[in-house]
Amino acid sequence: xxxxxxxxxxxxxxxxxxxxxxxxxxxxxxxxxxxxxxxxxxxxxxxxxxxxxxxxxxxxxxxxxxxxxxxxxxxxxxxxxxxxxxxxxxxxxxxxxxxxxxxxxxxxxxxxxxxxxxxxxxxxxxxxxxxxxxxxxxxxxxxxxxxxxxxxxxxxxxxxxxxxxxxxxxxxxxxxxxxxxxxxxxxxxxxxxxxxxxxxxxxxxxxxxxxxxxxxxxxxxxxxxxxxxxxxxxxxxxxxxxxxxxxxxxxxxxxxxxxxxxxxxxxxxxxxxxxxxxxxxxxxxxxxxxxxxxxxxxxxxxxxxxxxxxxxxxxxxxxxxxxxxxxxxxxxxxxxxxxxxxxxxxxxxxxxxxxxxxxxxxxxxxxxxxxxxxxxxxxxxxxxxxxxxxxxxxxxxxxxxxxxxxxxxxxxxxxxxxxxxxxxxxxxx
Amino acid sequence: xxxxxxxxxxxxxxxxxxxxxxxxxxxxxxxxxxxxxxxxxxxxxxxxxxxxxxxxxxxxxxxxxxxxxxxxxxxx
Numbered sequence: 401x402x403x404x405x406x407x408x409x410x411x412x413x414x415x416x417x418x419x420x421x422x423x424x425x426x427x428x429x430x431x432x433x434x435x436x437x438x439x440x441x442x443x444x445x446x447x448x449x450x451x452x453x454x455x456x457x458x459x460x461x462x463x464x465x466x467x468x469x470x471x472x473x474x475x476x477x478x479x480x481x482x483x484x485x486x487x488x489x490x491x492x493x494x495x496x497x498x499x500x501x502x503x504x505x506x507x508x509x510x511x512x513x514x515x516x517x518x519x520x521x522x523x524x525x526x527x528x529x530x531x532x533x534x535x536x537x538x539x540x541x542x543x544x545x546x547x548x549x550x551x552x553x554x555x556x557x558x559x560x561x562x563x564x565x566x567x568x569x570x571x572x573x574x575x576x577x578x579x580x581x582x583x584x585x586x587x588x589x590x591x592x593x594x595x596x597x598x599x600x601x602x603x604x605x606x607x608x609x610x611x612x613x614x615x616x617x618x619x620x621x622x623x624x625x626x627x628x629x630x631x632x633x634x635x636x637x638x639x640x641x642x643x644x645x646x647x648x649x650x651x652x653x654x655x656x657x658x659x660x661x662x663x664x665x666x667x668x669x670x671x672x673x674x675x676x677x678x679x680x681x682x683x684x685x686x687x688x689x690x691x692x693x694x695x696x697x698x699x700x701x702x703x704x705x706x707x708x709x710x711x712x713x714x715x716x717x718x719x720x721x722x723x724x725x726x727x728x729x730x731x732x733x734x735x736x737x738x739x740x741x742x743x744x745x746x747x748x749x750x751x752x753x754x755x756x757x758x759x760x761x762x763x764x765x766x767x768x769x770x771x772x773x774x775x776x777x778x779x780x781x782x783x784x785x786x787x788x789x790x791x792x793x794x795x796x797x798x799x800x801x802x803x804x805x806x807x808x809x810x811x812x813x814x815x816x817x818x819x820x821x822x823x824x825x826x827x828x829x
Numbered sequence: 830x831x832x833x834x835x836x837x838x839x840x841x842x843x844x845x846x847x848x849x850x851x852x853x854x855x856x857x858x859x860x861x862x863x864x865x866x867x868x869x870x871x872x873x874x875x876x877x878x879x880x881x882x883x884x885x886x887x888x889x890x891x892x893x894x895x896x897x898x899x900x901x902x903x904x905x
């Protein structure tokens with residue numbers, strides 16, 4: 401009896417060890433079905449924001465053309481961000497958006513809030529599979545969290561191949577729900593930035609500050625629709641054409657941005673928190689070409705975007721990959737971007753004018769052109785792995801749009817250029 | 830102005846639909862050697878594009894085009 405039990409136990413152990421070994425062998429196979437991409441980016445603006453961003457993405461092949469895509473993004477930002485207030489010939493004092501603490505800006509300098517820092521973690525996942533011959537469905541979602549911001553979203557793309565897979569038509573839909581909860585709450589539109597020094601004690605300052613705050617948090621809902629057409633032109637030429645519609649509803653004011661109110665001599669009388677519309681509808685058309693030219697690979701795209709904030713933009717992006725040896729390639733990159741100002745963009749408000757319904761002095765929605773000049777160097781390693789390095793210079797050139805600078809504002813830089821350097825290392829395995 | 834844009838879009842779609850209807854466009858399945866290379870993928874460097882989109886989303890007034898434009902962060 402005991403012998404029989406022992407025999408049963410040893411048989412069970414053998415089966416278990418086989419199972420474990422089998423699983424080990426299987427684990428190796430499973431990992432072989434996964435492709436990983438990783439990248440680290442460092443972004444540094446002269447005297448302003450510095451950011452680091454790390455991405456790991458994984459794509460699992462589940463057979464029968466079924467794939468699972470997983471992504472993890474971690475980024476950290478620190479440094480100084482333009483507040484929207486104008487530079488002045490004298491020193492200016494500002495209160496931080498949280499209402500706690502203050503900072504001074506030197507004469508002639510563009511006001512920057514230098515305590516800006518945040519860390520963000522984003523997770524995303526998507527599943528793609530064929531639905532029927534020539535039909536393909538991708539469905540996914542994302543979750544992004546930073547200290548004062550939460551974004552959750554779902555998306556789906558349905559694609560249909562025609563003409564021996566030379567033509568693909570796709571339809572995509574995405575919905576995201578964002579919640580912002582800035583430190584110190586959300587100010588009323590055009591609430592004044594108060595200074596502690598104007599109050600006798602902390603309590604009276606705090607009571608006045610609290611009276612400028614409307615609510616603790618707010619939300620934004622965004623629905624995006626994408627229509628895509630991909631066409632193989634010939635053996636060396638692939639083309640894509642997209643139309644996108646994006647409708648956002650909710651809080652789109654930047655709770656950290658100010659607009660200066662100036663007198664007829666350009667001297668700041670007061671700084672107010674900005675106010676933007678709570679609806680925005682954006683349209684864009686995007687046209688991309690992939691060309692194989694004498695052993696080189698050209699990726700050229702153009703985007704035209706327009707929205708009901710009256711912001712219009714043109715973007716041209718060219719990447720051209722040249723093989724320089726069996727393993728190495730070099731890819732010069734050039735991007736040019738040009739936008740018109742949103743209709744409510746104003747670099748400052750005049751004291752003599754009544755307040756408009758909306759106003760923002762955020763240069764990012766003002767008239768501006770930017771260019772990016774970069775190069776990527778990559779090498780193929782053993783087992784299909786790839787290592788690449790990318791370096792780029794990003795230049796923003798904000799421009800004057802109509803408003804003449806009165807008095808002392810004529811002697812300060814209202815449209816300061818911003819230069820950034822990006823360095824990136826990527827590894828695929 | 831908007832009608833002009835819509836007309837422009839419609840014209841472009843029409844041109845492209847004509848282009849796709851043309852029988853000389855495209856390749857046979859055995860002619861996909863170059864198109865099958867990863868360098869020829871529309872999204873050949875997905876992480877580069879993702880990082881770029883994030884930077885430009887936070888630094889400029891436009892987003893999307895290649896893919897969805899929607900939220901994601903409160904980037905400054």
